[in-house]
Amino acid sequence: MLQVIGLTSAPRRGFPADVRDLTFEALPGHVTALLGAPGSGKTAALRLMLELDPGRGVTYFRGRPLHRIPHPAREVGVLLGDVPGHPARTARGQLRMLCAAAGVPASRADELLEAVGLAALRDQRVGTLSVGMDRLLALASALLGDPHTLLLDDPAEGLSLREESWLHGLLRAHAAQGGTVLYTTADPKEAAWAADHVVTIDGGRLVADQNADDFSRTRLRPRVAVRTPHAARLATVVAREARAARRSVEVVAEANSRLSVYGSTCAEIGDTAFRHGLPVHQLADEVADAGPARPVVSAGPGEGEAAPRPAAQASGPDPLPPIRRHAARGPLHPLRYELRRLFGVRTTTLVMAAVLAASVGLSVLLARSGHAQLPKMLAGWPSLLPLPPAAVGAGLIGALSFGDEFRYPALAAGRGTVPRRLGLLLAKLVVSAGVALVLAVVVVLASVEAVRLVYGADLIKVPSNSVFLGASWAGLTVGCAWAGLLAAGVFRVATAGVAAVLAVPVLVVPLVQQVLTGPGSHSVAGLPGRLRELVWPRWPYETDRWVAAVVRVVAHPVGTALSLSLSALVCAYLFTSLRSRVRW
Known part of the structure; x- marks a missing residue:
């Protein structure tokens, strides 16, 4: 059961609240329609139920608010706005990424694509889908965790009549299995035939709470739709005969030579038109909206009786709890999610290809000049550039880790970004470090082969301090990747991630050098050795060499600057994470 008690949105300055004291229930085994005109507060009510916007009130999903449900995607399926995801990601890739977030098998993505009729479009990019296909993909995203409750915001938008009929059949099948379905609509006729219960709101307030039969009887009324080239004459004749027969008939003229006749039948209108020799091009029975309902009608205790207020609101000046933006939930399988997010689009591949091409080209040019040192030649790092292309590329890949694509409302906050979870952060750090190391190794190997192919093997000689150089190169690329990741987070x-990467050689390194070598400061010569002496145990020779290499990397001005930048970013990340958990 879905229980909504006293939902009231926080009003914006100078504007009334979008939702005001909204209370109703959606029963399991039933399809409930939340009916209202555009701007009546339907979407705002759903966002309050999902704790995406601040306000007051409480929403219970089978007796628990959303923030107390351990795995919300398995309890609540949400369709809210456009389908989330990078426009270059395939429909199948998007669902597989959300499978990792919801903790369900990846095979669930193919099952749902088949169920919603998108199996033939599984490899099509999200950005190329039509509006109707986009809604079907969003519906598949909502069904990933096999949830008990479905909250759908205008799910039929952009669908054809056949797809709309199929959609409502799917919703009824979900309710028949004991699930709860709540969807919004602005069409009273759709609510009457597609829902078991209709909750009408206007201006954010409850207007009516009725079952479908009572809603149809009080809100809808039959009419005869007529289209004729002599609409004005037929309207006059029908009205005159109705007055003569003392029957209550209302004739409303509409556009395109159409008439809407209330209180009559197709047979009577057809006979009248035949007697007067008036041609009729269309004659059909329809159901029309009789206008907004009067507050507050309930189908429970009796017709026209005010709906009872729940006991939670019976007394007290303001007993309802505030709705806060609780800490966003991260993926249940963060490492799998991050891998699918990173390689689900071609951005990573394109960045690595561009870095490889630039590095190899610069290496060949530096080898031709003959003045560059071997390490900088293989890294493709001329003195004019603050960083080599590999470091900039690693920083860019890290900065793109926090993208605007984790927007599944039951899992993430409404700000549309990846939640700040320790497990997800560690997964991002591991994946970005792995990609940076692969990029660093590939760049060096490709540069060696390119220089050997162009100039021969004479220029390539393994230096004696290769361990130190390898540790420096790996530390530089991984450090830049982490700096970009943390700054973007x-x-x-x-853009902030890329700026943080470039700020290390441009701003931080000169500052560190000035502090360490400036006038009046003591010499820092021999710092690596003194750091090494602080280590109590003595390891085997090879391990000792690697530890010494790492210490020398950290003691280098660039290493020191990068270490300081990473430390500051980690502190800032932790500070913003803690602050986001206590604010609205």
């Missing part, structure tokens, strides 16, 4: 913008 703090500021929620990928």
Whole structure:
């Protein structure tokens, strides 16, 4: 059962609240329609139920608010706005990524694509889908966790009549299995034939709470739709005969030579038109909206009786709890989610290809000049550039880790970004570090082969301090990837991640050098050795060499600057994470 008690949105300055004291229930085994004109507060009510917007009130999903449900995707399926995801991701890739987030098998994605009729479009990009196909993909996303409750915001938007009929059949089948379905609509006729219960709101307030039969009787009325080239004459004749027969008949003229006749039948209108020699092009029975219902009608205790207020609101000035934006939930399988997110689009591949091409080209040019040192030649790092292409590429890949594509409302906050969870952060750090290391190794190997192919093997000689150089190269690329990742996570913008990477050699390194070598400061010569002396145990020779290499990397000005930047970003990330858990 879905229980909504006293939902009231926080009003914006100078505007009334979008939702005001909204209370109703949606029963299991029933399809409930939340009916209202555009702007009546339907979507705002759903966002309050999902704790995406601040306000007051409470919503219980089988007796529990959403933030107390361990795995919300398995309890609540949500269709709210457009389908989430990168436009270049395939429909199948998007669902497989959300499968990792919801903790369900990846095979569930193919099952749902088949169920919603998108199996033939599984490899089509999300950005190329039509509006109707987009809604079907969003519906598949809502059904991933096999939830008990479905909250759907205008699910029939953009669907054809056949697809709309199929959709409502699916919703009825879900309710027949004991599930709860609540969907919004602005069409009273659709609500009458598709729902078992209709909740009408206007201006954010409850207007009517009725079952479908009572709603049809009080809100809808039959009419005869007529289309004729002599609409005005037929309207006059029908009205005159109705007055002569003392019958209550209302004739409403509409556009395109159409008439709507209330209180009559197709047979009577057809006979009248035949007697007067008036041609009729269309004659059909329809059901029309009789206008907004009067507050508050309930189908429970009796016709026209005010709906009872739940006991939770019976007394007290304001007993309802505030609705807060609780900490967003992360994926249940963060490492799997991050891998599918990273390689689900071609951005990562394109960045790595561009970095490889630039690095190899610069290596060949530096080898031709003959003045560059071997490490900088193989890294493709001329003195004019603050960082080598591999480091910039690793930072860009890290910065793109926090993208605007994790928007599944039952799992993430309404800000449309990846939630700040420790498990997800560790997964991102591991994956970005792995990609950075692969990129670093590939760049060096490709540069070696390119230089050997162009100039021969004489220029390639293994230096004696290769361990130190390898550790430095790996530390630089991984550090840049983590700097970009953490900065983008703090500021929620990928550009901030790239700026943080470039700030290390441009701003932080000169500052560190000035502090360490400036006038009046003591010499830091021999710092790596003194750091190494602080380590109590003595490891085997090879391990000792690697530890010494790492210590020398950290003691280098660039290593020190990168370490300071990462430390500051980690502190900022933790600070913003803790702050986001206590604010609305």
